[in-house]
Amino acid sequence: MFDKILIANRGEIACRVIRTARKLGIRTVAVFSDADADAQHVRLADEAYPIGGPRPQDSYLRGEAIIDAAKRSGAQAIHPGYGFLSENADFADAVEAAGIAFIGPKAASMRKMGSKAGAKELMQAAGVPVVPGYTGEDQSPQLLTREAERIGFPLMIKAAHGGGGKGMRIVRSAEEFLPNLESCQREAKGAFGRDRVLLERYVEQPRHIEIQVFGDSHGNVVHLNERECSAQRRYQKVLEESPSPFLTPQMRAAMGAAAVLAARAIDYVNAGTVEFIVAPDGGFYFMEINTRLQVEHPVTELVTGLDLVEWQLRVAAGDALPLAQDAIAQQxxxxxxxxxxxxxxxxxxxxxxxxxxxxxxxxxxxxxxxxxxxxxxxxxxxxxxxxxxxxxxxxxxxxxxxxxxxxxxxxxxxxxxxxxxxxxxxxxxxxxxxxxxxxxxxxxxxxxxxxAQDAEPHLLLAAAVATLLLQEAAQREQARASSEPDSPWAIADGWRLGHAGGRTLAFIHRGRRLQVVGHGSAGEYRIEHDGRTVSVSGARLTDEGLTESSLSARFDEQGWRFQVTAGPGSLDVHDGARRLRLEPVALYRYEPAGAGRGDDRIVAPMPGRVVLVKVGAGDSVIEGQELLVMEAMKMELALKSPRDGVIAELRANAGDFVEADAVLATLST
Known part of the structure; x- marks a missing residue:
């Protein structure tokens, strides 16, 4: 086993590897960018080395800097985590060439999976089920059109060297094919540097099921059953689970055997995931092999009771797999x-x-x-x-x-x-x-x-107001202990001479201002908002921590219990199924002149970097025209003109880092 390893990553996976290594008595080395100097993985590791600027290309994608840190620290192995350089075959080769173990598959195995087209051909030759399609090198529009007609519609165009949901188009008719082909090739060229695509039959309403595999350097390969990842948004997984509610024992055995066959076809060592697309009739087809640990690996660990990172470390150190296939249980x-x-x-x-x-x-x-x-x-x-x-x-x-x-x-x-x-x-x-x-x-x-946007959760809102009124009453208890404790002036009930008083409160909810009036005291309230009244009786708060409270009361004679959390400038109310977040604000607040003239300004919707400026001062623009492109957190966002007009001022240049709500340009008529 290793004495010291370096983790070439950040965030939760770096923390995860550090904790497992510590359990095994292995010292750990972290690397960090300027933006991560105080990050948790840096604080957890035994040693930590800076490797460059905040952008990934200036730090976590600098393989030479990471290897240099490993050499300086005396680390015997590098764990790549997931993302960044984890599936970079050139980095894996460089690590091995430096005399350091790479905790992952061999570079040769990665390269076999580096092209979707090549991987599909390899799997088909190995007897792994694949979706019918075209993976050839001839990329002429004429040939691709003929192949599309042969495969039939609907079909999917996929970037051969892509990933992350980019470079993919679903085409449902021959008339749509060429425009989608051109669009997909442009996106693939921009994202991956190569515009080669493959075509495959599109399976309607498919499920996405993946099999965790593990191989060692002694020729052993096993699978650890499946994870279902069908809940997706724009090809990004949202919820993962194991076991799949769809698979039968027979399907599970067949997919597991196919996954092991796929891993053996590329001489796979260490952790990997074989991904399948599954049709409603149970037919399954190879998609790809992710040659690394997956973000969703914890679900496999919880149902098997195994530590996959520990397996990674042991296999990379030359050990055989800890368990044979028939010894892997699921509960x-x-x-x-x-x-x-x-x-x-x-x-x-x-x-x-x-x-x-x-x-x-x-x-x-x-x-x-x-x-x-x-x-x-x-x-x-x-x-x-x-x-x-x-x-x-x-x-x-x-x-x-x-x-x-x-x-x-x-x-x-x-x-x-x-x-x-x-x-x-x-x-x-x-x-x-x-x-x-x-x-x-x-x-x-x-x-x-x-x-839901169309209706206010009135009970949650009433609970929030009742909580604030109870808290205010508690804060004024000292007034009741004054020299005249029985004075009506010491009662915090909003009473006013000549009329029934009310306490008016204002909140911001999803960018909209709410104004609520609460009448009453001592846990008995009448709360009015937007023409609706809620009667609250028997309201009582129970403290459950510095900022946590439990509110119990009868709302319109029905008993309810809510969890209430006070945060910096916010109040969260939860009924066990729904939550309401409010930002209490002053009842009267100053609005600067011209605050409503948002259509004269183009503002940054998030912090990020301006990557492209498409107009100059004095240019005439039309509503919907792209003016600037921003980049943050692996995504690009085009900023468009809110109306017809003239660019009066540009306040950002390509390459600038800007904060959220920064004004990037202004319009005049």
């Missing part, structure tokens, strides 16, 4: 979701900023948290905006879903916006609960998973 059901700093209601726009509050459920035999940040850390604009992975386990799927709903209800995130409400809707949706979701369902029915 219970595990589900994973990922908490992201993103705004689902704004097209899942990634966010950034300081985590002013981060409350996650305590780890237990049923709940696991994998995270690379803690409260007070910053989600930066330079990397994936994941806050944490939340993984649950129980004896069966219904109980695991109940555990997940309970765990999500305990999460509190203040600072950047998060996808917590989206996830709470997701895990209650009938398609998830029933286990019959396909890979396109979320994109087809996204509105079903979004928080």
């Amino acid at each position: 219970g059901h595990a589900i994973e979701v990922r908490l992201y700093a993103e705004d689902p209601e704004a097209g899942f726009l990634p966010g950034s900023g300081k985590l002013q509050q981060l409350r996650l459920p305590p780890p237990s035999e049923h709940v696991r948290i994998d995270s690379g940040v803690i409260e007070g850390d910053t989600v930066t604009i330079f990397y994936d905006p994941m806050i944490a992975k939340l993984i649950v386990w129980d004896q069966d799927r219904p109980r695991a879903l109940a555990r997940l709903r309970e765990a999500l209800a305990q999460c509190r995130i203040a600072g950047p916006k998060s996808n917590i409400e989206f996830l709470e809707q997701l895990v209650r949706h009938p398609a998830i609960v029933g286990g019959h979701i396909d890979t396109g369902y979320l994109d087809r029915h996204l509105d079903e998973f979004m928080p």
Whole structure:
């Protein structure tokens, strides 16, 4: 076994590897960019070395800097994590050439999977089921059109060297083929440097099921059963679980055998994932092999009781696999979701900023948290905006879903916006609960998973107001202990001479101002908002921590209990199924002149880098015209003109880093 290893990554996977290595008595070395100098993986490691600027290309993608850090520290092996250089064959070769072990597959195996077209041909030759299609080198539009007609529609055009959902188009008719081909080739050229594509039959309403495989240098290969990842948005996984609710024991055995066959076909060593597309009739077809550990590996660990990172370290050190195929058991059901700093209601726009509050459920035999940040850390604009992975386990799927709903209800995130409400809707949706979701369902029915916009959750709002009124009353208890404790002036009930008083409160909710009036005192209230009145009686607060409270009361004579969390500048109310986040604001506040003239300004919707400026000062533009392109957290966003006009001023240049809400350009008539 190794004495010291270096982790060539960041975030939760770096923390995960460090903890496993420590358990085995292995010292760890972290590397970090300028943006990660105070990150948790740096604090956890025994040693840490700077490797460059905040952008990945200036740090975590600099293989030579990482290898140099390994040499200086005396590390005997490098764990690549996932993302960055984890599937870079040239990096794996360079690590081995430096006399350092690469904790992953051999470069030769990676190269065999580097091209989707080549991988498909190789698998077909090895007897692994593949989707009918075309993978040839002749990329002339005429030949590709003939092949498309031979395969039949619908079909998918895929970048041969792509990944991450880029360079993919679904074509449903011959008339749509050439325009989609050209678009796909342009995107593939820009994203991957090569415009080669492959064609394959598109399986309608498919499921995405992957098999975890492991090989060693002694010729042993096993699979650790499946993970279902059919809940996807734009080809990005949203929820993963094991076992799949779709597979029968016979299908599981057949897919496991095919995955082992695929791994053997490329002499695979260490952890890998064979991904299959599965038709509604149970037919399954090879998609690709991810030549690394997957983000969703914890669900496999929870149902098998195995530590896959420990297996990685032992196999890379030359050990044989710890278990044979018939000794790998599976028990219970595990589900994973990922908490992201993103705004689902704004097209899942990634966010950034300081985590002013981060409350996650305590780890237990049923709940696991994998995270690379803690409260007070910053989600930066330079990397994936994941806050944490939340993984649950129980004896069966219904109980695991109940555990997940309970765990999500305990999460509190203040600072950047998060996808917590989206996830709470997701895990209650009938398609998830029933286990019959396909890979396109979320994109087809996204509105079903979004928080309702057309109606205020009036009970949650009333609970928030009752909480604030109770808290204010508690803060004024000292007044009742004054020299005249029985004076009516000491009662905080909003009473006014000549009329019934009311306490008016104002909040911001999803960018909209709410104004609520509360009458009454001592837990008996009448709360009015937007023409609706809620009667509250018997309201009582129970403190459950510095910022946590439990509110119990009768609302319109029906008993309810709510969890209430006070964060920096925010108030969260949760009824066990839904949450309401409010930002209390002053009842009267100054609005600067011209604040409503948003159509004269083009502002940055998120922190990031301006990568392209398409206009100059004095240019005439039309509504919807692209003016600038921004980049942050692995995505590009085009900023468009809100109206016809003339560019009065440009305040940003290509390459500039800007903060959210920064004015990048202004318009005149």
